[in-house]
Amino acid sequence: MSFHVRRKDREITSIEEMRQVLKTTKYVTVASCMGNEPYLVSLSHGYDETKNCLYFHCAPEGKKLVYWKANDKVWGQAVVDFGVTEECDYAYTSVHFSGRMRLVDDLGEKQHAIAVLVRQVSLNPEEKLAKIKLEKLEKTTIGRIDIEYLSGKKHQSPRMSA
Numbered sequence: 022m023s024f025h026v027r028r029k030d031r032e033i034t035s036i037e038e039m040r041q042v043l044k045t046t047k048y049v050t051v052a053s054c055m056g057n058e059p060y061l062v063s064l065s066h067g068y069d070e071t072k073n074c075l076y077f078h079c080a081p082e083g084k085k086l087v088y089w090k091a092n093d094k095v096w097g098q099a100v101v102d103f104g105v106t107e108e109c110d111y112a113y114t115s116v117h118f119s120g121r122m123r124l125v126d127d128l129g130e131k132q133h134a135i136a137v138l139v140r141q142v143s144l145n146p147e148e149k150l151a152k153i154k155l156e157k158l159e160k161t162t163i164g165r166i167d168i169e170y171l172s173g174k175k176h177q178s179p180r181m182s183a
């Protein structure tokens with residue numbers, strides 16, 4: 022079955038605009054499914070535009086990892102929240118994505134991933150990156166979502182966007 026954003030007036034059609042949302046937000050919420058049971062977590066992320074993937078780090082165990090090992094297909098959302106408008110609408114820009122969840126083993130890719138992540142979520146990234154020790158990074162669990170699908174929607178009142 023195939024679905025599309027029904028409100029064409031609110032649909033974002035520019036891939037660049039969707040990528041910009043992934044590049045400027047601090048976290049994504051990622052849904053997964055094991056058997057007939059849904060689950061979701063929020064993850065602070067860094068978006069790699071070249072590889073079209075999201076990087077994050079997490080604990081080496083827990084419910085989400087059990088789900089991702091059972092089923093690597095995920096669906097997620099990033100939101101730019103503008104709040105309530107004067108017309109009492111809710112203004113937002115959001116992007117949905119689906120893709121495959123992978124854990125990163127290669128130390129070189131882990132270094133790249135942490136640089137992408139810290140540069141996106143931190144105010145003084147280079148200072149923070151300089152403090153990261155390779156031995157610690159080697160033991161850190163880093164994940165990657167390879168994006169296969171993107172859709173975008175925005176709802177902003179003309180008054181807010183003027």
Ligand SMILES: Cc1cc2nc3c(=O)[nH]c(=O)nc-3n(C[C@H](O)[C@H](O)[C@H](O)COP(=O)(O)OP(=O)(O)OC[C@H]3O[C@@H](n4cnc5c(N)ncnc54)[C@H](O)[C@@H]3O)c2cc1C
Nearest residue numbers: 048061062063064065066077078079080082083084085086
């Ligand atoms: C804005 C934001 C950014 C985050 N960034 C990261 C990140 O980068 N990396 C990361 O690993 N985690 C991050 N978290 C926390 C993440 O969403 C999960 O809570 C955490 O990863 C634990 O997930 P788990 O499946 O291992 O839970 P477990 O510790 O295995 O717990 C399983 C059970 O605990 C409950 N639970 C788990 N998490 C939550 C929660 N957040 N709120 C309420 N109940 C919960 C659920 O009922 C679930 O069934 C972030 C959370 C927020 C809100």
